Amino acid sequence: MTTDTSARPLVSVKDVNKHYGQLHVLQNINLEVNKGEVVVVIGPSGSGKSTLCRAINRLETIEGGEIFIDGKKLPEEGKELARLRADVGMVFQSFNLFAHKTILENVTLGPIKVKGVDKATAEKDAMALLERVGVAHQAPKLPAQLSGGQQQRVAIARALAMKPKVMLFDEPTSALDPEMINEVLDVMVQLAKEGMTMIVVTHEMGFARKAADRVVFMADGQIVEQAKPEEFFTNPQSSRAKDFLSKLLTH
Numbered sequence: 001m002t003t004d005t006s007a008r009p010l011v012s013v014k015d016v017n018k019h020y021g022q023l024h025v026l027q028n029i030n031l032e033v034n035k036g037e038v039v040v041v042i043g044p045s046g047s048g049k050s051t052l053c054r055a056i057n058r059l060e061t062i063e064g065g066e067i068f069i070d071g072k073k074l075p076e077e078g079k080e081l082a083r084l085r086a087d088v089g090m091v092f093q094s095f096n097l098f099a100h101k102t103i104l105e106n107v108t109l110g111p112i113k114v115k116g117v118d119k120a121t122a123e124k125d126a127m128a129l130l131e132r133v134g135v136a137h138q139a140p141k142l143p144a145q146l147s148g149g150q151q152q153r154v155a156i157a158r159a160l161a162m163k164p165k166v167m168l169f170d171e172p173t174s175a176l177d178p179e180m181i182n183e184v185l186d187v188m189v190q191l192a193k194e195g196m197t198m199i200v201v202t203h204e205m206g207f208a209r210k211a212a213d214r215v216v217f218m219a220d221g222q223i224v225e226q227a228k229p230e231e232f233f234t235n236p237q238s239s240r241a242k243d244f245l246s247k248l249l250t251h
């Protein structure tokens with residue numbers, strides 16, 4: 001085997017800027033995430049974490065800078081965008097499952113419609129994924145018949161069904177009842193262990209400590225500092241991070 005010395009980042013965000021009117025919501029953002037790396041993004045409300053996630057998935061336009069997924073520049077639109085977007089799995093705070101489709105259909109829809117996978121194969125793959133996230137026996141049900149934690153695990157399976165190169169999670173547990181948070185975090189920790197490249201917006205420090213390679217702290221549209229989780233939580237450098245962590249800890 002040859003060692004790959006030319007390893008390029010799987011996600012590369014270069015000098016990205018975005019405004020909402022007067023608000024400079026992303027200010028010269030630079031972020032590189034390597035294959036297999038797990039990056040937790042943390043920061044006060046309104047700091048631009050969700051906007052950054054949506055920009056990486058091109059659900060938001062950017063004004064300046066460039067974003068590369070596995071070396072390919074995210075295009076503005078068209079077929080190539082659809083293809084690249086399939087490389088980026090996204091899980092939101094609200095599960096966004098299709099209410100009138102079964103759990104199984106929710107997971108098979110993307111592969112069948114976007115990737116042209118035949119139904120039997122899509123269903124076989126979907127059942128394996130539902131098994132992996134622990135909800136296989138719920139396959140024939142509708143989303144409303146599942147708990148929030150179960151629905152979020154389905155949302156993760158649905159994203160994985162597209163065989164993404166990187167998974168983005170935007171506060172995946174913040175809408176859940178406390179007793180359901182761990183069942184979702186456990187699935188995410190497992191994914192991380194299996195080598196999935198992940199960008200995770202979360203304030204769950206337990207997850208960050210257990211699974212993250214790096215914590216990125218955002219405030220006011222900027223990346224203020226980044227460090228290994230232990231380092232960041234025990235010895236934050238910036239006053240913004242110190243302030244934020246003290247509030248988080250005293251909640």
Ligand SMILES: Nc1ncnc2c1ncn2[C@@H]1O[C@H](COP(=O)(O)OP(=O)(O)OP(=O)(O)O)[C@@H](O)[C@H]1O
Nearest residue numbers: 020021023025043044045046047048049050051052
């Ligand atoms: N579509 C939009 N139009 C105008 N302003 C927006 C829009 N979306 C977000 N914003 C503003 O941009 C800023 C950053 O929002 P964003 O949702 O990225 O923050 P966040 O860090 O994810 O916050 P939270 O922790 O509350 O989820 C906020 O001030 C928000 O009000």
Ligand SMILES: [Mg+2]
Nearest residue numbers: 049050051170
């Ligand atoms: Mg957000």
